[in-house]
Amino acid sequence: MLRRITPALLTILVVSLGVAALAARPPQDSPRRTADFVVLAGVAGLRWEDVDPQRTPTLWRMAQEGSIGSLSVRSAHRPTCPVDGWLTVGAGSFAAWNGSRSPEGCPKAGVTVEQPDGIGANLPDQESVVQHNQQRLPWGALPGSLSESVRCSVAVGPGAAVAAARPFGRVDRYAPALPADPRPLLGACVLSIVDLGTVEGTDAATRAAEVRAADAQLARVLAARPPRSLVLVAGISDTAQSSRLHVAVAHGPGWERGWLTSASTGRDGYLQLVDLAPTALAALGRPMPERLFLGRPAVSVGGRPADLAEAIDAPADADREAAAQRDVSGVFFAVLAGVQVLLALGILPLLRRARPHAGPTGPNPVSGRIVAVVELLLVAVAVTVPAALLADAVPWWQGDHPGWIFAGVTALLVAAGTAAVRFAPGYAGTLGPLGAVAGLTALVVGLDVLTGARLQLNGVVGYSALQGGRYSGLSTVGLGVFLAGALLAGGWLAQRVPRGWRPAVTVAVGGLAVVVVGSPYLGADPVGAIALTAGVSVAAVISAGGWLTISRLAWAAMAALAVGIGFGVVDLRRPPAERGSLGRFLSALGDGTGGFTVHRSSTENFETLVNSPLTVLALTGGLLVWFALLQPWGGLMRLFGIYPAVRAALGGTVVAAVLGGLLDGAALDVMGAAAAVLVPMAVLASLRVLGHAADRTRPVPGRFRESGADDDSGSGGVGPTGGDDIPTGGGPLGAAHPRPVSGPPASAPAAAPAPDAPTAGPDGPAEPPAGGSAVAPRQATRSSTEVAAS
Numbered sequence: 155m156l157r158r159i160t161p162a163l164l165t166i167l168v169v170s171l172g173v174a175a176l177a178a179r180p181p182q183d184s185p186r187r188t189a190d191f192v193v194l195a196g197v198a199g200l201r202w203e204d205v206d207p208q209r210t211p212t213l214w215r216m217a218q219e220g221s222i223g224s225l226s227v228r229s230a231h232r233p234t235c236p237v238d239g240w241l242t243v244g245a246g247s248f249a250a251w252n253g254s255r256s257p258e259g260c261p262k263a264g265v266t267v268e269q270p271d272g273i274g275a276n277l278p279d280q281e282s283v284v285q286h287n288q289q290r291l292p293w294g295a296l297p298g299s300l301s302e303s304v305r306c307s308v309a310v311g312p313g314a315a316v317a318a319a320r321p322f323g324r325v326d327r328y329a330p331a332l333p334a335d336p337r338p339l340l341g342a343c344v345l346s347i348v349d350l351g352t353v354e355g356t357d358a359a360t361r362a363a364e365v366r367a368a369d370a371q372l373a374r375v376l377a378a379r380p381p382r383s384l385v386l387v388a389g390i391s392d393t394a395q396s397s398r399l400h401v402a403v404a405h406g407p408g409w410e411r412g413w414l415t416s417a418s419t420g421r422d423g424y425l426q427l428v429d430l431a432p433t434a435l436a437a438l439g440r441p442m443p444e445r446l447f448l449g450r451p452a453v454s455v456g457g458r459p460a461d462l463a464e465a466i467d468a469p470a471d472a473d474r475e476a477a478a479q480r481d482v483s484g485v486f487f488a489v490l491a492g493v494q495v496l497l498a499l500g501i502l503p504l505l506r507r508a509r510p511h512a513g514p515t516g517p518n519p520v521s522g523r524i525v526a527v528v529e530l531l532l533v534a535v536a537v538t539v540p541a542a543l544l545a546d547a548v549p550w551w552q553g554d555h556p557g558w559i560f561a562g563v564t565a566l567l568v569a570a571g572t573a574a575v576r577f578a579p580g581y582a583g584t585l586g587p588l589g590a591v592a593g594l595t596a597l598v599v600g601l602d603v604l605t606g607a608r609l610q611l612n613g614v615v616g617y618s619a620l621q622g623g624r625y626s627g628l629s630t631v632g633l634g635v636f637l638a639g640a641l642l643a644g645g646w647l648a649q650r651v652p653r654g655w656r657p658a659v660t661v662a663v664g665g666l667a668v669v670v671v672g673s674p675y676l677g678a679d680p681v682g683a684i685a686l687t688a689g690v691s692v693a694a695v696i697s698a699g700g701w702l703t704i705s706r707l708a709w710a711a712m713a714a715l716a717v718g719i720g721f722g723v724v725d726l727r728r729p730p731a732e733r734g735s736l737g738r739f740l741s742a743l744g745d746g747t748g749g750f751t752v753h754r755s756s757t758e759n760f761e762t763l764v765n766s767p768l769t770v771l772a773l774t775g776g777l778l779v780w781f782a783l784l785q786p787w788g789g790l791m792r793l794f795g796i797y798p799a800v801r802a803a804l805g806g807t808v809v810a811a812v813l814g815g816l817l818d819g820a821a822l823d824v825m826g827a828a829a830a831v832l833v834p835m836a837v838l839a840s841l842r843v844l845g846h847a848a849d850r851t852r853p854v855p856g857r858f859r860e861s862g863a864d865d866d867s868g869s870g871g872v873g874p875t876g877g878d879d880i881p882t883g884g885g886p887l888g889a890a891h892p893r894p895v896s897g898p899p900a901s902a903p904a905a906a907p908a909p910d911a912p913t914a915g916p917d918g919p920a921e922p923p924a925g926g927s928a929v930a931p932r933q934a935t936r937s938s939t940e941v942a943a944s
Contacts, residue, residue, distance in 0.1 A: 167661055187439030188408040191383035193346045194434060195375055196243065196313060197368045198236040199353040200389030200401045202470040209362055210369040212376060213403065216387065218462045220405035221454040223414030223425045224469040227391050227400055228622030230291045235260030236313060236352060239391030239427060241283070243347070244317035246431035246447035247295035251316075252279075252286035260393065265312045269328065275315055280323030292757055296321060299446045300431040304345045304438070310336075311349025313390075318347045332371065336378035344438055348375055354393035382407065384437045388430060396480070397620045399473040404433075404452065412454035419625035420678060421611065422455050423469060426622060471552075475612040476620045478551035482560050483614045487767035490538060490830065494771055497535060498778045501837055504528060505788055508844035525841065529587065532834040534572045536591045539615055539635050539830050540598040541567035546613040560614060584842045585797065588835040589646035595639030595831055596667075599632050603676045607632075627678030628671060630820045631768070634827025636677075637686050637810050640667035641693055642835065645803025648697050656697040656799050664690030664806070681818045688714035689810025697802035714813070758819035768826030775829035779836065789840030796843065807832055 202224070207214045229238040231250035237260075241249045268276045277283075280297065287295045298321040301307045308327040309318035315325050327342050340346045350368045355361035372387065379385055384407075389400025402414055402425045413423040416433075428449030435442050436451035459465045507520050542564050550559040571594060580586040602609045610616030610629045617629040628636065644663030648656040668690060670676050672683025691713040763769055783790035794801035807828055815824035 167665065186408075187437065189382055189384035189406055189437045191341070191344055191346070191380040192434040192437055193340060193348065193375060193379055193383055193385045194243070194317075194430060195348045195350050195372060195385065195387050196240065196317075196390035197350045197353060197372075197387070197401070198239060198313065198389065198391045199393035200365070200368065201353075201398055201473060202401055202466055203473070204353060204361065204365045205401065205466060209365050212369050212373040213387065213401075214462070216372075216376070216385070216403050216405040217466065219410065220403055221409045221412040221414045222404075222458070222465065222469065223402045223423045223452075224399040224472050224619065225388055225390075225402035225425050225427060226419075226619050226622045226625075227389070227397070227427045228620075229391075229427065230287070230293055230295065233260070233392040233395055233397050234427070236391045236393065237265060237316060240313040240316040240349075241297050242295075242427050243388075243390060243430050244300045244319065245287070245295040245297045246299050246428055246443070246449055248291075248293040248428060248448065249287050249295035249297055250291060252283055265316055267312050267315050267325075267328070267330075273327065275309070275319075275325040275328035277315060277319045277323040277325070280319050280321065284321050293448070296446050298322075299443055300434065301326070301345070303435055303440055303443060304343070306343040306345075308339055308343045308346040309349075310339070310347070311351075313349035314347040315349075318345075332374055336374060337380075340375070340378050341380045345434060350375075352393060353389075356394075376405075384409065384434075386430060386433065388427070390427065396477065399469065399476055399619060404454065406437075409454045411458060411460075412456055413458050414452050415455055416452045417450040418448070420627070420674075421625040422457060423472075424619060424625050425452055471549075472612060472619065475549075475551040476618050478556040479612050479614055479616075479618050480620060482557050483618075484767070485557065486542060486560075486564075486614050487771075490535075491767045491770040491774070494535060494830065494833070495774050497531065497834075498774055501528070501778075502782055504841070505782055505837075505844070508789065508841050509787065525845075529838055529841070530572055530576065532838045533575050533587055533591060534568050536831050536834040537571035537575070537594060538564070538568055539631065539827065540595050541571055542615045543598060543602065543609050543613060543632070546609040546616070584839060584846075585646055585649065585800065588642060588800070588839050591831065591835055592639045592642035592646060595635050596643050597639075599628075599636040599639065600670055603628060603632075603636075603670055607677075627674075627676065628682060630815075630818070630823045631827040633671065633677070633679060633682045633814060634768075634811055634824040634829075635831050636671065637667065637682075637689065637814070637824075638807050638828040638831040640664065640670075641689060641803045641807045641810070642800075642832070645693065645697070645797075645799045645801075648799035648802075649797050653698045656802075657694045660694040660697045660799070660802065660806075661690065664693060679818075682814045682824075684714050685814035685817060686810045688813055689806035689808075691806075692809045693802040693806030695802075696805065697799045699798045758821075760821070762819070762823055763821035766821065766823050766826070768823040769821065771826035771829050772822040775826075775833035778833060783836060783840055787844075789844040790836060793836075793839050793843045797839075800839070804832065804836065 204210065205213055205217065227234045227239055227242075228248065229242040229250055230248040231238045234242070235251070237251040238249065241251055266278055268278060270276065284297055287293070287297060298319055301318050301320050306326040307318045308329075309315045309325050310329050310332055312330070315328055318325050318328075320326075327339065329339055332348070333339060348371075350371045351364065353361060353364045353368060355364050376385065385405045387401065387403040387405075389402075391400075392398060404414060414425045415422045416425055416429045418426050418429055426449055428447070429452050430449070432442055432447050432449045433452040442451075459468075504520060504525070542560075544567050545560055545563040548559075548563050550556050550563055553559045575581065575587055575590040575594065578586070578590040581590065607616075607627055610627075610632055611625065612618055613629075615629070615631045617624040619625055640663060644660045644667075647663060648659040651659055664686070668683050668686050671679050671686050677683070688711065692707070779790065782788045808825070811825040811828040812822075815821055818824070
């Protein structure tokens with residue numbers, strides 16, 4: 155009865171941990187009304203490196219007194235051109251102007267603005283722009299949503315007209331430039347949008363002149379601002395092919411000396427372009443069109459340095475790091491994929507010759523030195539991604555050659571990690587390297603998440619604020635390597651305990667990993683937590699032996715569904731402004747707008763599948779496992795038979811990685827990141843198991859229980875404790891002679907059989923090793939584990 159209810163109890167435990175981790179949320183400052191008027195001033199291309207007391211005294215004073223942050227100007231088009239940025243401001247969602255884009259950058263053509271009555275204006279192209287965003291783009295943005303949320307709005311300049319135009323093209327109040335006295339115009343409506351110009355100069359002198367001109371216009375706006383008003387200054391777009399982070403400043407009552415942040419980023423000092431519209435409405439105390447706005451209202455939080463120069467250095471340095479990350483990340487993953495492909499091709503001949511030949515003739519044994527070098531290479535490849543994550547602790551992006559500096563730091567960390575694994579206790583065991591690499595990987599990623607995921611933000615193996623997809627928690631690559639490390643570590647630990655305790659150990663380690671991945675305080679990835687729940691459930695039900703049956707797969711699916719449904723119910727009970735991504739998706743399904751989310755996810759999956767180097771890693775690993783490791787000569791099936799908990803961990807990792815990638819719109823990226831750790835360790839463990847394929851050990855009375863007893867031999871366990879007692883390191887594949895379980899004392903060598911004498915096997919006498927065999931004479935014994943496996 156206990157065995158029958160164990161899957162149900164484990165499922166309930168995993169579901170409880172998952173829902174508890176996802177339901178807890180950090181406290182959020184509720185947006186409140188802080189102003190009677192809002193003035194949104196935009197400068198296309200303005201970056202923090204342009205701001206200093208001499209060139210921009212007005213903006214410097216605003217930043218000193220107000221709140222600042224880095225603005226990600228993501229829109230529905232990349233790069234975000236000025237007209238796309240203004241349109242996104244007015245839509246509160248990712249939008250883009252229709253028309254073609256040149257490969258060189260943004261189009262120079264201006265926006266047509268008609269003034270039939272001298273008061274407002276009309277945009278004749280607005281109708282086609284609305285249709286383009288509603289029907290052809292996956293975000294379903296409605297340009298003009300911001301102006302539709304207030305009674306009237308003012309626009310100054312053509313860019314501001316794009317942001318202030320209603321869906322049918324009407325601008326309530328319009329002026330092509332600031333009048334001599336802007337006070338009446340800026341006080342005519344509660345919302346004013348001002349185009350302060352564009353900063354697009356490539357040389358220092360031209361850029362400085364454009365920045366000074368924009369700052370002078372800003373000074374006139376501040377002098378004419380209405381009483382009790384909030385002024386938002388934003389670098390609303392890029393002006394070149396390469397995306398950058400831009401300026402965001404909020405100045406007014408309640409915005410004193412802090413960092414800007416929002417629920418859409420979850421990171422202090424970071425804001426999205428789509429957050430500007432909700433921020434303006436929240437400051438005015440107006441309701442927001444939740445179904446149309448993807449952004450969230452900005453708030454001011456503490457922790458900013460008192461010295462403004464020091465505070466500005468942080469977003470300026472983040473912009474430099476993000477720019478360098480974009481150039482280095484693609485090269486890093488391409489090189490990693492190439493190395494893994496070459497290593498996979500090179501390992502095939504070694505796998506063919508790994509198993510010692512038991513007959514009179516056979517291939518010559520592989521040199522122990524060659525095998526040792528190959529094992530170290532496999533370890534080095536497996537720790538490369540965690541090493542690249544740690545490399546971001548060094549400011550490599552500040553040098554003249556950031557790519558080479560990053561490569562050097564990563565190489566040193568890879569060497570250090572490989573040495574740590576090589577000299578770790580238990581490295582000689584068959585599962586020693588696997589356990590050490592898995593533990594090291596989970597530890598590195600876990601510690602980074604526990605300390606705020608600082609290494610993943612703008613990191614080479616993390617996420618970029620320029621992309622606008624994620625600003626806190628686990629990245630796609632981080633999720634892949636963490637779930638691989640956590641599940642492999644759980645399988646390694648489970649293999650060292652009696653069979654009955656293995657599911658409990660797997661659930662304990664996997665449940666902790668679910669909390670780390672899903673908690674908004676830590677990994678902040680509810681989709682990843684749901685996928686990992688399924689992987690942990692699969693690993694738990696087969697960790698004690700047996701196959702993944704339909705009933706066991708059903709338990710795993712039920713656990714994942716229960717976590718998803720439980721969290722969805724909890725998330726839907728929150729106010730709309732506080733819901734997470736799952737709650738917003740379920741709400742969209744209820745009102746019939748969930749198709750946009752499904753369409754975006756499928757589009758992202760396809761684009762990622764085609765363009766990502768991690769797809770190569772996933773496919774290479776899958777081909778190597780299927781056509782080599784799972785073959786009779788590959789060793790992986792033998793490894794699975796001897797170590798069922800490791801087989802469970804590998805299976806659970808594949809399930810979690812594939813589900814996590816597909817549900818999160820990342821295709822095979824999560825699986826590719828997991829394969830970077832998983833496949834090298836599977837190859838190494840298979841090589842070591844094959845090295846013991848011809849070992850022999852005499853049966854010793856009392857070593858095992860009587861036939862029919864409930865021991866671990868039938869489930870592939872090792873000895874009475876199920877531990878790893880196959881030390882390796884000296885045979886033809888680096889394998890040492892197994893530890894003797896009994897026998898005559900070392901002082902009586904005469905009692906030992908001659909090297910070429912037959913030894914008794916479990917079923918009778920074994921044939922003596924021939925001189926031409928690949929098995930060394932000292933390998934004429936076989937461990938109890940191999941006896942059980944065969």
